[in-house]
Amino acid sequence: MIEWRGAPVSLGGRVVLRDVAFRAGAGELVALCGPNGAGKSTLLRALAGLLPGSPPQDPRRVAWLPQGARSAWGLRVAEVAALGRIPHGDARPEPVARALAACGVAHLRDARIDRLSGGQARRAMLARALATEPAVLLLDEPTADLDPAAAHEIMALLRATAATGCCVVVVLHALDLALHHATRLVVLAEGRITADGPPAEALPAAAAAFGLPFGTDLAPRLLPPGGRRAE
């Protein structure tokens, strides 16, 4: 379980989060959607305890993966994943191996992360967060600049993680990913939550937040792997 019910947050003189009350529980996969500048990443940082003034979180319980996470050095994939054990102060190989296997990069464990494709590197970074074995997983745009199939794979992995009892909160731009994989969709606009509910119900509000028309059409469209058809 993770919660934010903080005072308004200002960054650089601009109010980024207003009166936001957010709470997510075990087993949920919550998608945070909204236009650029809506305060999604700030809310995620607030949840992670990384804002000045936000209560610090126990790093063993809460793992945070920023947008475009990268390593300054050409670490091996297994070394990157092992960084996730730092909060526990141990170097147990089992959680690291499990995280690598869950993210499908066990065969790349000795590869340098700076020599991998974008999708593989992102999986390695995700393995770092999973290796902590957190109760709460906070991810900022884990599917940005991935091809559609890879994005769906990452989301399926997150859904499986949530199904094990982890609380997963994901900032997403791609509404279709939120619609197909999330258990709950929270829409942020101008620092406020404008909708919160099952993805299909919150979708009109999300469309409104993005300034997009909302409706149904019968045009042919891509489906997710093994896909349910979008309503």
Added chain:
Amino acid sequence: MNRALAGLVGALALLGLLTGAAGFGVPDPLILWQLRLPRTLLAGLIGGGLGLCGAVLQGALRNPLADPGLLGIGGAAGLGAVVVFYWGIGAAFAPALPLAGLLGAGLGCAVLFAFTGRTPSAPTLILAGVGLSAIASALQVLALAFAPNPYALAEVTFWLMGGLQDRALIHVALAAPPILLGGALLLRLGRGLDALALGEETAASLGVPVARTLALAAGGIALVVGAGTAVGGGIGFVGLVVPHLLRPLLGERPAALLPASVLGGAALLLAADLVARTAPLLLPLAQEPPLGVLTALLGAPFLVRIARRLAP
């Protein structure tokens, strides 16, 4: 790997004890104790310290170009030494030079932390270091411009090039405690440096006290570089090049590089000092080439070779 490096350091140190102006072979005990032992000890201590500082600073700043000299502590120590030369205090009281160097390094460290404030981050640390370097080198040049006699000018210039000749056990006694203390501080930072590979915010999310890690890194480097410069003058390039030499062999994880950088730095400076000592024996040279020049000449070709191999 570390065992091989340790063996190399041991062999170079032994060679250093057996080589000197008196020729090759086991020397007179007086020469051994008064000249060769302090010199060999200092080369190992300062070289190991500088190698470690380079590995720590590159890891802390996430920048392969970081060199311990970047923080300006060496410049501040040099300034302390220049002041001693300027007023000719060194002639009256020999340990005045290293003591003034240590004092300069301490003051420089205080100025550095005054610049960075309580919570340093990589950019503030770099900018504060550049600022301190600029002030220290400007004041050095000012002292040289007003130098009372031309000999002071020549002496200072030569000292700033770095060297370990004519150092005695008193120099070892002065330099060893700060270098060992600083080194012990720096060797404990491995885990924090590993986390910093992912950026300061992610490191913080992993529970690493980022500002404290950077402050300890800067403090430890100030102790090591300050003491090293105070007794050895400006010996550059070791801290920059040693981690680069080791990365292809050990991987790039910062913590894995720390102990190896101690050994690698010690080996590099012992080798450079050996070359400095034997050069006047083998070549028609009036005196030893400056050690700082040799470390650059020995290290730079390796660096270029690595850079060429990394190029696509």
